Amino acid sequence: MRSQVAVEEIMTKKGKLAVDVDFKEIWIKRDVNLEEREKEKVLRSEAKEKYEKRTEMEKKNFYWRVPDMRLKKWYLRKKRRSWRRQ
Known part of the structure; x- marks a missing residue:
């Protein structure tokens, strides 16, 4: 990601993927x-x-x-x- 702000925005909205049937099997996890x-x-x-x-x-x-x-x-x-x- 280009900025920490973009990362935080994506991480806060990642739960909405589970609602969409097309993206139900996609998981986003922070790189550690x-x-x-x-x-x-x-x-x-x-x-x-x-x-x-x-x-x-x-x-x-x-x-x-x-x-x-x-x-x-x-x-x-x-x-x-x-x-x-x-």
């Missing part, structure tokens, strides 16, 4: 060096360990991910009930 890859590998293994140690109740609510070089608890969306007055 060897040190960053090693750090991400450690974070992914830590996430996997935490993922496997979840209780049944926790499995219904969240899982662990490593977005943007951070270990993060990713909450599952709950189905919304439609409340109708009768």
